[in-house]
Amino acid sequence: MSSQASEHPDHGGSPEVEGTTHPGHESHEMPSVGTSWRIAASATLHCLTGCAIGEVLGMVLATWWGWSTWPSVALAVALAFVFGYSLTMIPVLRSGVVLRSAIGIALAADTVSIAVMELVDNAFLLAVAHACHH
DSSP states (O other), X not given: OOHHHHHOGGGTTOOOOTTOOOTTOGGGOOOOHHHHHHHHHHHHHHHHHHHHHHHHHHHHHHHHTTOOHHHHHHHHHHHHHHHHHHHHHXXXXXXXXXXXXXXXXXXXXXXXXXXXXXXXHHHHHHHHHHHHTO
């Protein structure tokens, strides 16, 4: 008998099966694969949108304030992360995940992708800006 089955005597000694429900154990129900992909796709789209909003807002504000290149880039990247994570959490929270878990999901799912996107985006912008000044 598995340790889970021994903890839950109403399972009749059978091992716990993910994605199934038992009387009094509805928390074992898993979202369908289609639902999971829909949430993931929505979170990814929200993340990309958030990154774009943060990047553009950072550049607009830095330009308005007359900041030089590197502070402008730093602000744009910081806002891209903030808006990217924030917008990623919208569909995750709507799916019923608690805030603390949603934050963890956003950090785990988006940190590398936002960092790579910002690195490539800003390297391109700096290369184009440098090329235009010569």
